[in-house]
Structures are given as structure tokens and as C-alpha cells.
Amino acid sequence: MKDSIHKRLTDHIRKTVGRYEVPYEPGSWEEFQRLQRRRRQPPVVWFRYALAACLLLGVLGVPLWLYTKKSEETRLAVHGSKTGVSDPKTMLPSVENRQRTGAVLPEPSTPKSPEGDFLDLDDSASKSPSGDLGVIGQNRPKTANSSIKNRFDPPKPSFDDFRRNDISTHPHAESIIQTASFALISPRAIRFSLRPARALSLPLSIWQTGPAVAKTEPAKTGSKPVWGVSLAPQSVYAAGSSPTMTVGGGVFSEIPIIKRFSLSTGLAMAQQKFGTKESGQIVMTTNIPHLVSTGIRLTSIDLPLNIRFRPKKMSGMGFYAEAGLSSIAFLNEQYAYTYEQTKAETIFVMGSNGQEQPVTQYRTLQQTTNQSEPAFQKIYWGRIINLSIGVERRLGTQFRLSAEPYVKYPIGPFTRESLMLGSGGVSLRLGFQAGR
Amino acid sequence: MAPDCTPFERQLIEGCRQGSPQYQEMFYKHFYGFTMAIALRYHPARQEAGSVVNDSFMKVFARIDRYAFEETFKGWLRRIVVNTALDHYRKHVKHTQTVEYDQADSQSVEVENAVISQLTAEDILTLLQHLPDQYRMVFNLYEIEGYSHEEIAGQLNLSVSSSRVYLVRAKEKLARLVKSYFPNHNERFYS
Numbered sequence: 001m002k003d004s005i006h007k008r009l010t011d012h013i014r015k016t017v018g019r020y021e022v023p024y025e026p027g028s029w030e031e032f033q034r035l036q037r038r039r040r041q042p043p044v045v046w047f048r049y050a051l052a053a054c055l056l057l058g059v060l061g062v063p064l065w066l067y068t069k070k071s072e073e074t075r076l077a078v079h080g081s082k083t084g085v086s087d088p089k090t091m092l093p094s095v096e097n098r099q100r101t102g103a104v105l106p107e108p109s110t111p112k113s114p115e116g117d118f119l120d121l122d123d124s125a126s127k128s129p130s131g132d133l134g135v136i137g138q139n140r141p142k143t144a145n146s147s148i149k150n151r152f153d154p155p156k157p158s159f160d161d162f163r164r165n166d167i168s169t170h171p172h173a174e175s176i177i178q179t180a181s182f183a184l185i186s187p188r189a190i191r192f193s194l195r196p197a198r199a200l201s202l203p204l205s206i207w208q209t210g211p212a213v214a215k216t217e218p219a220k221t222g223s224k225p226v227w228g229v230s231l232a233p234q235s236v237y238a239a240g241s242s243p244t245m246t247v248g249g250g251v252f253s254e255i256p257i258i259k260r261f262s263l264s265t266g267l268a269m270a271q272q273k274f275g276t277k278e279s280g281q282i283v284m285t286t287n288i289p290h291l292v293s294t295g296i297r298l299t300s301i302d303l304p305l306n307i308r309f310r311p312k313k314m315s316g317m318g319f320y321a322e323a324g325l326s327s328i329a330f331l332n333e334q335y336a337y338t339y340e341q342t343k344a345e346t347i348f349v350m351g352s353n354g355q356e357q358p359v360t361q362y363r364t365l366q367q368t369t370n371q372s373e374p375a376f377q378k379i380y381w382g383r384i385i386n387l388s389i390g391v392e393r394r395l396g397t398q399f400r401l402s403a404e405p406y407v408k409y410p411i412g413p414f415t416r417e418s419l420m421l422g423s424g425g426v427s428l429r430l431g432f433q434a435g436r
Numbered sequence: 437m438a439p440d441c442t443p444f445e446r447q448l449i450e451g452c453r454q455g456s457p458q459y460q461e462m463f464y465k466h467f468y469g470f471t472m473a474i475a476l477r478y479h480p481a482r483q484e485a486g487s488v489v490n491d492s493f494m495k496v497f498a499r500i501d502r503y504a505f506e507e508t509f510k511g512w513l514r515r516i517v518v519n520t521a522l523d524h525y526r527k528h529v530k531h532t533q534t535v536e537y538d539q540a541d542s543q544s545v546e547v548e549n550a551v552i553s554q555l556t557a558e559d560i561l562t563l564l565q566h567l568p569d570q571y572r573m574v575f576n577l578y579e580i581e582g583y584s585h586e587e588i589a590g591q592l593n594l595s596v597s598s599s600r601v602y603l604v605r606a607k608e609k610l611a612r613l614v615k616s617y618f619p620n621h622n623e624r625f626y627s
Contacts, residue, residue, distance in 0.1 A: 005552075009611060012552050013555075013580070014579060017477060017560055017580065020473045021472075288466075290465075
């Protein structure tokens with residue numbers, strides 16, 4: 001009995017489900033296409049990443065290389081020989097050190113004759129370790145005296161001095177002359193009693209044409225970060241759609257890294273709305289719905305990470321260039337899929353003979369399905385390459401206004417529909433720099 | 437030509453062999469219902485079944501060159517879908533509960549013949565949905581696909597005796613489910 005029931009049930013199941021077919025669900029083919037794209041994606045994405053990395057390296061590397069080269073040239077100019085004859089041992093550590101030490105130099109202990117000073121300088125310097133500020137400070141007045149003497153009454157060094165100060169063997173021979181620029185004044189006109197406890201440390205330029213000193217010109221950004229807000233009218237485009245206009249905005253910050261380079265980051269939000277149309281559809285013989293268009297509405301959160309470079313030549317104009325990558329996530333992803341279906345209907349019309357005749361009529365039906373993705377479903381890291389140039393103007397001491405035309409080029413697909421979504425526009429920024 | 441292929445289906449197959457996306461789309465839409473019905477028997481959750489269907493079509497498009505029109509095309513397609521469904525099952529088998537033999541009730545259930553004959557495909561899918569995964573797999577493979585217990589044991593990593601027991605339990609459970617879901621067919625069909 002039990003087996004009989006099981007057999008009947010099993011036979012019925014086999015017969016029924018064997019010929020059963022589920023009606024086609026609109027959107028299944030599109031889902032399959034998405035899956036296909038995802039599986040084909042990896043090599044393409046890595047190729048694009050590699051291309052983007054090379055581009056970024058080029059964009060950032062070339063200005064860096066040019067800048068480094070220029071800095072080296074400037075340094076050579078500083079050390080360029082004027083007249084100086086000195087011993088490298090007397091060379092002070094750096095311009096900055098000299099400036100610093102010059103302000104707190106102690107009083108020279110015993111006045112000596114210029115010749116003696118000149119000769120003693122070598123001896124004392126040779127005995128003192130380089131970089132010891134105290135020792136340098138003690139030697140400094142002697143150097144100054146000797147330099148002044150050198151300018152108006154050139155000393156006649158002995159053969160031994162020349163032997164020791166052989167210019168050809170000392171590439172940094174100018175350095176002692178350089179120190180004269182910051183040498184201390186030994187005020188002879190001031191009575192001893194009126195001398196200040198500390199020596200005056202005014203820089204004294206004794207050259208008609210001042211030596212090319214490498215000034216540490218601060219970058220436009222300064223040493224403190226800039227914070228601000230931005231507003232960006234932009235045009236959004238995706239493959240298969242026409243560009244649409246929208247406005248984005250957000251906050252940004254610029255963090256100085258080195259002299260002319262800074263890290264620019266922030267958080268920008270934009271609502272993008274556009275549609276894609278399916279092309280190349282062939283007429284289906286069956287009445288299966290097919291996708292004709294997709295309406296897309298996205299609220300994107302963009303997290304850029306850019307390197308900003310300010311060329312020295314154009315620093316006066318406030319010009320800068322920026323390149324980097326953006327990561328993107330979506331606060332809202334809404335899709336409206338429109339499917340079209342041709343249905344054949346048989347209707348009866350009155351024929352010429354006065355009798356009803358069946359006629360097949362085709363009717364096109366449209367069906368729209370709305371779908372949305374949850375917020376922050378996925379974060380697409382480094383999926384967009386950013387390129388921009390900008391001009392900045394100061395507003396007072398703390399505010400700065402900049403206009404920055406930019407292009408965001410996708411290097412890989414993102415969104416549920418695997419869109420290659422790019423944008424271009426002008427970012428208007430108002431920045432604030434505290435305590436400048 | 438394959439005995440079950442219509443000229444239109446043959447045209448679709450030829451188009452897919454050439455890699456034409458339009459023909460692939462038509463092929464997908466044409467055979468979607470057939471493949472989905474098979475997938476739903478193994479994985480009643482719609483999303484999982486959809487995933488089986490899509491994976492199956494991936495395989496079909498990649499291997500359609502190997503189809504030689506010697507066997508029925510639907511049979512070839514069915515084999516791919518069943519194997520894909522088994523792959524999915526094996527992938528998720530760690531999360532499935534092992535059914536204890538003593539959980540099943542061996543009491544005999546009487547079901548009216550009229551009730552059985554009135555069961556639709558949707559009803560059967562609903563009933564299959566209530567079977568434990570292993571019961572459902574064994575039932576489908578043995579009763580519908582025609583696999584032997586040895587083959588099922590190999591496919592599902594079971595012993596042959598387990599396969600036999602699962603089949604008996606599956607049938608008993610189905611009968612009970614029919615009884616509990618449709619106690620009186622008159623109520624269902626004539627009310």
C-alpha cells in the first residue's frame with residue numbers, strides 16, 4: 001500500500017516537473033550579463049590599473065625630477081666661486097646655521113691683527129670640530145674681520161697659506177666668503193663700555209652683487225593644512241549614455257608634504273542622473289520581454305587622494321596641478337529598467353463579405369521595473385583617476401579661493417551595472433588656513 | 437540534427453557557436469524556463485536557483501562547440517544544469533544540516549489518488565522545498581534524473597546505504613507533506 005502510494009506520487013512528480021518550464025523573468029539576461037562582465041573583468045582591470053599607475057608616475061615624476069634638478073642648479077649657484085680663498089675646514093655647516101648662530105654670537109675674546117686673525121682662523125677652525133656652534137661662533141668675528149680686510153686691503157698670505165688654501169683642491173672655497181654676508185660687525189666707533197653684551201649680528205652685504213643664496217621660499221600652501229568646502233558643477237558621462245549636467249560638493253583638505261607638493265584629499269558628494277539605451281537588439285520571434293533602456297540615479301561619495309604640485313615658475317599666479325586616484329561608494333543606487341514585449345493578439349474584424357475574420361495584431365507593451373541597491377553596498381577603491389589644474393587666489397590672510405577644472409576618468413567599471421562612469425567640471429573651492 | 441531541436445533552436449545553437457551576443461541573448465531567454473525549472477528542484481531559493489542557471493549558461497556558452505547534435509539538446513543542457521546544481525550543493529554542504537535517521541517517521545501515510553493527480557508543478561516545487569537538502573538531492577537524482585545509488589553516493593559523498601535511506605525517507609516525507617498540505621482535495625479544488 002505504502003509503496004503503491006509512493007510509486008504513484010513519484011510517477012506524477014516525474015511526469016509533471018519533467019515538462020514544467022518557468023516563465024522568463026525580466027532582468028535575468030541583464031543579471032547574466034553582469035555576471036559575465038564580472039568574470040571577464042580581472043585582466044582588463046589590472047591592465048588599466050597598470051596603465052593608470054604609469055600615467056600617475058609620469059605626471060608626478062616629471063615635475064619632481066625637474067624640481068630636483070633645479071634645486072641642484074641653485075645649490076651650485078650658491079657655491080659658485082667669486083674670489084674666495086679659504087680652507088674648507090672653515091666652511092660652516094649651512095646657511096641656516098650661520099643665520100641662527102649669527103644672532104647669538106658671543107663677544108670675541110681678544111682683538112687680533114687682521115693678518116693674525118686670518119692665519120688664526122685656519123688654526124682654530126682646524127682644531128674645532130665642524131658643526132659645533134659655540135666654536136663656530138667664536139671663530140665668526142675673526143672671519144668677519146678677515147673678510148673685511150680682504151675686501152679693502154687684501155692680505156698677502158704666505159706661501160704656506162697658499163699651499164694650504166689651494167683652490168683647485170677645495171671645491172667649497174667660496175664658503176668663507178659666504179659667511180661674510182652674515183658676519184658680525186665689530187663696531188670700532190662704539191666705545192668699549194657701550195658695546196652690547198652680545199655682538200650685533202646684522203647681516204652685512206659686502207658684495208655689490210649679492211651672492212645667490214638659496215632662500216627657503218615657502219610653498220604657497222605654507223606649513224599648515226588647508227581646510228575648505230567645494231562646489232563642483234560637472235558633466236557626468238557613461239558608456240552608452242549622453243552626458244548630463246549636475247552639481248556636486250563636499251569638503252576638502254590640503255596637507256603639505258614637502259616644499260611644492262601637498263596631499264589633497266576630501267569627501268565629495270554628487271547626485272548623478274542619466275539613462276542608457278540598449279542598442280543592437282534584434283527582433284525576437286518569441287514574445288519574451290527585452291530591455292530597451294535603463295534610467296540610473298546615483299548618489300556618489302567620492303574620496304579623492306591626490307598629489308598637488310605647485311610649479312615654482314607659476315607660483316606667483318597661484319597655479320597648481322593635481323593628479324591622483326579616487327575611491328567611490330554609493331549612498332543611493334536606483335535603476336529603472338524598461339522592458340519591451342511584443343504580444344500577438346487575435347482580434348475579429350468585419351470582412352468585406354460581412355463576416356467576422358480573425359486578424360493577428362501585434363501590440364508592444366512596456367514594463368518598468370525599479371530596483372535599488374543598499375547604501376555602501378561596495379566601495380570601489382582607486383577606481384577613478386583624477387587630473388586637474390587650478391588657479392588659487394588669496395582672500396585676506398587666511399582664506400583662499402580656487403577654481404579647478406578637472407577630469408575624472410574611470411579605470412575600471414563600478415556600480416551594480418558595471419558602468420564606466422566619468423565626469424568633468426570645474427571645482428570651486430574656498431579654503432581656510434588657520435594661524436598663517 | 438538533434439531529435440528534439442526545432443529549426444529555431446538549431447539556429448540559436450549555431451549563432452551561439454559563432455559567439456554572437458544577440459543569439460546568446462535569444463538562447464538564454466528561450467531556454468531560461470527549462471533550466472530554471474530544473475534548478476528550482478535542487479535549490480528552491482530563487483536567488484540560489486538563479487545563480488545555478490547563470491552558471492549553467494556560462495558553461496553552455498563556453499562548451500557549446502562540444503555539442504555534436506548526436507544526443508538530445510535538452511538532455512545535454514539538463515546534464516549541465518544538474519551538474520552545476522550539484523557543484524553549488526557541494527559548495528554549501530558545510531552549512532547544511534546532516535539529517536539523522538531517527539528524525540524521520542516511518543509511519544505509513546495514506547494519500548488519495550485524486551490528490552496526487554491534481555498536484556501542479558508549483559505544488560511539487562513547494563513540497564520539495566520542505567524536504568531536507570540531502571533528501572531532496574537524492575530524490576531528484578534518483579527519481580527524476582535516473583541516477584543509480586552508487587552514482588548518487590559518489591556525487592554527494594555519501595555511502596550507498598545512506599542514499600537508499602534518504603530516498604525512502606524523502607518519499608515518506610513527501611507523502612506526509614501532501615497529506616498535510618492538501619488533506620482533502622475537494623476542499624482545495626471545489627471550494
